[in-house]
Amino acid sequence: MTLKGTVEEIHARFHELVSFLAPQYSPPSDAVSVKDGETNGTRYRIYSPKNTPTKLLLPVGVYLHGGGFILGNLDIEDNLCRAVAEHVPSIIVSVDYRLAPEHNCKAQLEDAIKIFEWVSSSSSHSMQLRWEKPLTCIQGTAECRLLRQRCS
Numbered sequence: 008m009t010l011k012g013t014v015e016e017i018h019a020r021f022h023e024l025v026s027f028l029a030p031q032y033s034p035p036s037d038a039v040s041v042k043d044g045e046t047n048g049t050r051y052r053i054y055s056p057k058n059t060p061t062k063l064l065l066p067v068g069v070y071l072h073g074g075g076f077i078l079g080n081l082d083i084e085d086n087l088c089r090a091v092a093e094h095v096p097s098i099i100v101s102v103d104y105r106l107a108p109e110h111n112c113k114a115q116l117e118d119a120i121k122i123f124e125w126v127s128s129s130s131s132h133s134m135q136l137r138w139e140k141p142l143t144c145i146q147g148t149a150e151c152r153l154l155r156q157r158c159s
Contacts, residue, residue, distance in 0.1 A: 014077070014108060021078045032086050039089045043081070046125045049118045050103035052081045054092035069123050070101040071147035076115050077107050091146070099146070100126050119145075 012020070042053045059065065070088055072079040081103045088099045104118035123145065 018078065021074075025083065035086060036089045036093050039092045041085075041089070047121055049105075049121050050081065051122055052085075052088070052101045052103070054088045054099040054101070056093050056096040056098075059096050065096055065098050066144070067098040067100065067126060068144040068146045069119070069126055070099050071104065071119055071145065072101065073147065074106070076112070079106070 011017070038057055040055050040057055042055075044051055044053065056065070068091070070084070070091075072081070072084045074083065081101055084101070088101050091097060092099045100122060102119055102122045105114040107115070
């Protein structure tokens, strides 16, 4: 499938595709707690497994969704982030970076670095999470390799 047209038309086609595929996905796991937040103007979503010992410090990863920097959001790969958080177990912080062309091409990198630095410097205790320091990994789909390389 080739996405052609205006930005609005491409976004609409992408969301149609996601809506078409959504019924084929498993329902979201209820073994993971999910919390949306924002820091310095960048939205994020934190996934944390519910059934882990309270004293256990978990690895933490920052997740960057795919979409070629022009598509995608926190919901697109929600099931994948839940699965990783539950089965690793780990804490996943998914970044809702700004998309092109509405924002210049460095906005995605700036948002990824902003969340990466926030996670690296935040006290997990202040957020009632149990992650270990330092940040364990940066994860994402193929389009986000550049962002992962720049944040590493």
